[in-house]
Amino acid sequence: MKLRTICLLGVILLASVSCEQILEETPKSFFEEGNAFQTGKDATSAINGVYNRLRSVYNMSWFHLSDVSGEELEANPVLAEARDIDLNRYTSGTTIFDGFYTNSYILIDRANRVIANVPAIAMDAKLRDQIVGEARFLRALVYFNLVRTFGDVPLVTSPTTDVTNVQRPRDETEKVYQQVIQDLKEAEAVLPAKYTVVAEIGRATSGAAKAMLAKVYLTRKDWTNAAAKAKEVIDSKAYSLVPNYKDIFPPEKKNGPEHIFSVQFSCVLNTYGSPMAEAFAMVFTYPVQQAGGFLYVTPYHIKTYLPGDARQEINVVTEKKNIATGAIIKPGADQGPANDKYWDSAPCGRSQARNNFMVIRYADVLLMYAEALNELNGPGTDAYAAINQIRARARNGVATAEPQDLKGLTQAQFRDAVLQERSWELCFEGHRRWDLLRTGKFLETLQKAGIPVAEKNLLYPIPQNEIDVNPALKQNPGY
Numbered sequence: 001m002k003l004r005t006i007c008l009l010g011v012i013l014l015a016s017v018s019c020e021q022i023l024e025e026t027p028k029s030f031f032e033e034g035n036a037f038q039t040g041k042d043a044t045s046a047i048n049g050v051y052n053r054l055r056s057v058y059n060m061s062w063f064h065l066s067d068v069s070g071e072e073l074e075a076n077p078v079l080a081e082a083r084d085i086d087l088n089r090y091t092s093g094t095t096i097f098d099g100f101y102t103n104s105y106i107l108i109d110r111a112n113r114v115i116a117n118v119p120a121i122a123m124d125a126k127l128r129d130q131i132v133g134e135a136r137f138l139r140a141l142v143y144f145n146l147v148r149t150f151g152d153v154p155l156v157t158s159p160t161t162d163v164t165n166v167q168r169p170r171d172e173t174e175k176v177y178q179q180v181i182q183d184l185k186e187a188e189a190v191l192p193a194k195y196t197v198v199a200e201i202g203r204a205t206s207g208a209a210k211a212m213l214a215k216v217y218l219t220r221k222d223w224t225n226a227a228a229k230a231k232e233v234i235d236s237k238a239y240s241l242v243p244n245y246k247d248i249f250p251p252e253k254k255n256g257p258e259h260i261f262s263v264q265f266s267c268v269l270n271t272y273g274s275p276m277a278e279a280f281a282m283v284f285t286y287p288v289q290q291a292g293g294f295l296y297v298t299p300y301h302i303k304t305y306l307p308g309d310a311r312q313e314i315n316v317v318t319e320k321k322n323i324a325t326g327a328i329i330k331p332g333a334d335q336g337p338a339n340d341k342y343w344d345s346a347p348c349g350r351s352q353a354r355n356n357f358m359v360i361r362y363a364d365v366l367l368m369y370a371e372a373l374n375e376l377n378g379p380g381t382d383a384y385a386a387i388n389q390i391r392a393r394a395r396n397g398v399a400t401a402e403p404q405d406l407k408g409l410t411q412a413q414f415r416d417a418v419l420q421e422r423s424w425e426l427c428f429e430g431h432r433r434w435d436l437l438r439t440g441k442f443l444e445t446l447q448k449a450g451i452p453v454a455e456k457n458l459l460y461p462i463p464q465n466e467i468d469v470n471p472a473l474k475q476n477p478g479y
Helices: 004-016 019-024 040-057 060-068 080-086 095-120 125-150 173-190 206-219 223-235 311-315 362-377 381-394 411-426 432-438 442-448 464-469
Strands: 073-075 259-263 295-297 357-361
Touching (some): 040 125, 060 095, 073 080, 125 173, 206 357, 206 432, 311 411, 362 411
Antiparallel strands (some): 073 295, 259 357
16 A cells, blocks of 8 residues: 555645644544544445445456466557566566555555444444445455465555554465455345345345355365355355356346346446456457457467357457457458457447456356365266356257266366366456466466466565555565
8 A cells, every 4th residue: 555645645734734733623624534424325425435446456457467367368569568467577566566456455445444434323224234244345355356466465454544554564365365254254144135226236245245255265275165155156046147158248238147246337437438348359449450459369268169169259259340340341450369258339438348347157156166066075966067057058059069068077077177167168257367376277277378487476576666665565486
């Protein structure tokens, strides 16, 4: 967290109010935090501020950190820092890390203020508990991302009020994970199963907390709890696979039956919408010959698809198309294969779209369930049933098409099959780096794909700007 804001506030305060006045009375021009949390409306405004910052965490940089880092995507050389991440030649001065780190801690501080102040507000008790639960969910989500990205990070669970709070060392990964689990459990207990008011759809639910708990447990190789939480989501019947893979992604179908938690984007909520279009080679108002994006599907990923897998048509686009009309054109520039997951027929502007950023969806839960069951007892009936639902949809109603149902695999074969299925099903959705890391396949996979990689790349560096303002932070090895 930066000291710039705190220092600037101090200068302004000293310039406008004498020391004697500060001691004698509360300055009329100074906005005390206690004054911001008086009513239920204040509580709602505060939690909305936490959600708002989530859009600054889940932006194009998250694609760079999570997907470009793997073997599925490569970055256009014009985007120098993304290309550095693609080829693992980044440094602690790479600004993508700095922005992600800073925005994450801004969100955490906002969540901490909600958790600290909302319980004292005289308001509807159920709504009050829900709002605190939402703040806990969002704090847990961001800390989960931070600890996977950097390893040990400062664990801040109270509002930042002075310089002392800012100068914190890194806390051990285990301590951070325990806080993440505690927050998600408390959120799960008070969040609603769903929202019926249109304006509230997209907020955190109990199902989202359960699904994220399953992912956290899976990351920690706690197979029993991972399977149990995934099964709770499945047994709730609150979510289902949509019949056609292509119908998961259009903006017109967002927050559908498969979506468990998504970061909400729209042309109304924020002027420029979401970053998906620009990231994935869809710039809506460029002349046809100039259209292009920053991230391309790699040949390595393309070659993994089986004949007849309907997902390939969505995940990989090799035709030269007029992105405004969908018509195939010639000639066209050869920059790299794009994908149709984030196509928007009514974008916000030149390169921004209405697509939500899907943090977790039902297919992910089914695959986590299959993986956890396999790690516990090998591939049994329930594990096969979970993964084969997804493979059946990928055949798109063609019984003879690939991928066929899995059967008769060893535990090791099933483990590899799940990891590959996650690549086909969830590619370009912010999962690949973390899947490879938690399964111990990161170094091996990147080496097979011909991507330079070293042991130090298992963690990203702490941003140098953060170390400069907080000497208590120690850098990760190798940076």
